Amino acid sequence: MDAANRLSAIAAEMGQLQNEIQEHRRVLNFLLRSVRTMDPARKEARIRATRERIEGLEERLQALDERRAKRKTQSPVAERRSAFN
Numbered sequence: 001m002d003a004a005n006r007l008s009a010i011a012a013e014m015g016q017l018q019n020e021i022q023e024h025r026r027v028l029n030f031l032l033r034s035v036r037t038m039d040p041a042r043k044e045a046r047i048r049a050t051r052e053r054i055e056g057l058e059e060r061l062q063a064l065d066e067r068r069a070k071r072k073t074q075s076p077v078a079e080r081r082s083a084f085n
Helices: 003-033 040-073 076-084
Strands: none
């Protein structure tokens, strides 16, 4: 896969991750606002799991952003060399 395709794939994955993060944040907001409709222990467990999922997605997003930045700065000659190693 050439550099442009790799950058495009990274950008697409980053977009998907951002959408998923937004969805989990909506769930988290819903859980935080539902005061009496859910068992407190169950609510806390869901909140904790949702926060952990958001953190994991944000870490993945950051890693992809770093990878994209590295690909953008990598010269075509160095990229060809790395393809053979």
